[in-house]
Amino acid sequence: MTVSATLAASETIAARRAAGEEVLALAFGEAGIPVHPLLGQRLARAAGQTSYGPVAGISAAREAAAGYWTRRGLTTDAEQVLLGPGSKPLLFALLSAIGGDVVIPRPAWVSYAAQAKLIGREPIRVPIPVGEGGVPDAEKLEAAVVNARAEGRDPRVVIATLPDNPTGRLASEASVKALCEAARELDLVIVADEIYRDLVFEDGQFPSPAAWAPERTVTTTALSKNYALGGWRIGAARFPSQHGPDSDLGVRLRESVRGIASEVWSSTPMPMQHAAVYAWSDPAELVERLASAQRLHGAVAGAVAEIFRSIGCDVNEPQGGFYVWPDFAPLRGLLAAKWSVGNSADLARVLLDEFGIGVLAGSAFGDDGDEGAETLTLRVAVPGIYGETDSERLAALVSREPLEMPWIADALASLRGKLEALTAA
Missing domain, CATH: 3.40.640.10 (Type I PLP-dependent aspartate aminotransferase-like (Major domain))
Structure with a gap:
């Protein structure tokens, strides 16, 4: 039995950051908001x-x-x-x-x-x-x-x-x-x-x-x-x-x-x-906190889904939680020719090694396709975009327009640019 893929990815990203690498951490399923006082x-x-x-x-x-x-x-x-x-x-x-x-x-x-x-x-x-x-x-x-x-x-x-x-x-x-x-x-x-x-x-x-x-x-x-x-x-x-x-x-x-x-x-x-x-x-103050969390998760997940969609992925609109599930199947030929990507594990490795984006391969979730076919799906956990400090994450949480927070806008722009570079002909 090996360490859970989600926890292993979190530890790998933390080690890379400790070594001075810049990594956009979108692998671990942690909610990413400060505890209510x-x-x-x-x-x-x-x-x-x-x-x-x-x-x-x-x-x-x-x-x-x-x-x-x-x-x-x-x-x-x-x-x-x-x-x-x-x-x-x-x-x-x-x-x-x-x-x-x-x-x-x-x-x-x-x-x-x-x-x-x-x-x-x-x-x-x-x-x-x-x-x-x-x-x-x-x-x-x-x-x-x-x-x-x-x-x-x-x-x-x-x-x-x-x-x-x-x-x-x-x-x-x-x-x-x-x-x-x-x-x-x-x-x-x-x-x-x-x-x-x-x-x-x-x-x-x-x-x-x-x-x-x-x-x-x-x-x-x-x-x-x-x-x-x-x-x-x-x-x-x-x-x-x-x-x-x-x-x-x-x-x-x-x-x-x-x-x-x-x-x-x-x-x-x-x-x-x-x-x-x-x-x-369900005290009133925590019900209010939940409403803020729903707004933040929904706004950022929707924006991330749109970015993956814009580069040619198939992506269903997220409806809950804080995950996006892009499918790179329409880009299979390009990714194979440019990056020698044949499956989701290859794709996740290229994103981390070449672009500093940490995500999880769809194969970690059993998405190996029918009859052994290789899939090109990824799980993207969006809370890594909410901020680097508790003050940033709290500001994003209470904002009525979280996508307008400068650090969130910058992270989304960086993600878009890197994905466009990944899939450029």
Whole structure:
């Protein structure tokens, strides 16, 4: 097992910068905004909380998380919630508890496939619907699961990401409903990773699988993306209801994950839980911060997508999170002739070595194409454009027109110039 591609890229870029190289860091999925002072105060006040606490999390934090989901249309009891030190260990515990093979979209966040392999399973990758992201195409999912079972494999879980990392797209309601119907027919547990839910750019109905398959959907979230608290490491999982005729799965899964948690991380850090009580309560000042974050992420992601589009890439408009997913396929011949680029890894290497732009190859997310075809996709994380200091990033965050911030305008102009040089005939 190697270091995660996202973390490895972050370390590589940091080392190059430390050596004096100028690198535009667009590889790591960090939200890139300063912590809200009131969140920092809550954490500081709880610094003396050093006890282990309950494995599932303190009741106040679980109640706050339940309220968070209830206000978003998913009625939740505190007994359905379990906390962990980030959503990533919760995901691993879930996959371990469910067992069997794991179905993931293609492309998908790097850790889904890696965690499947850690529990001894080769992931089953299913293409996303055209123009969407984050969910497997339902018809192809059914065919893949039927074929896998005919081969003696045991698919039990399918993962969805809403909105998506790496594509920046939000799956349509129709695609999510179709996924839920297929999962019910195939008896699959759905794990809905909704860590970017609060960063959807446009208002509207959010297509959570838990709305249409409540009896088999586990939903996860964390504070690392919406409030940029990645280093604080706290997440939550919402299990199917423990009441009514469909309660058995929720009870069994939560207890199994709780048992795994007790042996792996014991309990979620207490100071983080107390800060989360405040964050998941949706206080007005943090709701305002979210609105600012949505505006910043959406404006910069849209501008970056337009730059890639202007040089000839195929790019769907980002809808949430802070990622852009350009496809250089229309430029394949030019890139091969000029730079000897044959795949996305080659392309990412040329961008870093020749132009000082750090991005991740689409192949890191399983985007290897059909029947072994080489793709030319990249994942571009735009927060690296927000500024070099907290003061710059905060100014960008609170600005009504973040693209007019001089350092953001300069970074976008530099990106455009370098990409034009990359693709000049």
